[in-house]
Amino acid sequence: MTEENKNIDSHDDEKIHDGSDSDGIKELNNPAPNWIIFVFLLTYGFSLFYAIHYFGYPNNGNDQTTEYKNKMVAVDQEKKQLQAASNGGVVMTKEEIIAEGAKLFMQKGCIACHGLKGEGNQIGPNLTDNFWINGCSEESVIKMVTEGKPEKGMTPFKTMMTPDQIKTVSLYVLQGLVGSNPENAKAPQGVECKP
Secondary structure, X not given: OOHHHHHHHOOOOOOEOOOOOEOOEOOEOOOOOHXXXXXXXXXXXXXXHHHHHHHHOOOOOOOHHHHHHHHHHHHHHHHHHHHHHHHOOOOOOHHHHHHHHHHHHHHOOOHHHHOOOOOOOOOOOOOOOOEEOOOOOHHHHXXXXXXXXXXXXXXXXXXXXXXXXXXXXHHHHHHHHXXXXXXXXXXXXXXXXXX
């Protein structure tokens, strides 16, 4: 054995673990560095906190089932508020409805298919006469604006407008556009609705 190998195999400066001599094989006492012990204890402590917080004691409200139920209750409450707002909502005068509806009609791009004054074009029907394709009641118009008719090119606006905005645009069409007789209006389509 060379001098260099003797230095590698020699463990005189290290402590030998007591009672670990087995067939001439000795176990050295090499403790883990302090930083590894600290990381281990930190991880262990976090896992205990996590387990107790989410699984440790019953009915603490942090488990997945309770969290899901709470979110569903919040969604139901929000849905009820939206329905209440769309049923009652803020009361506006006819002039306010027409002004706000005209603004939404422009902002939401209704003019692209129905024309600047609702006169209709190659894509959308005339909204100023008494002839309607999908019903002329307020509910029919609100449903058409909300759900749309993609196969005919009518975009559903339920994700782009609030229920109040949909109602305002629908009332604008019925109260502000119908009977306005603009120039270059498209020929009537659908069934005539008698006032």
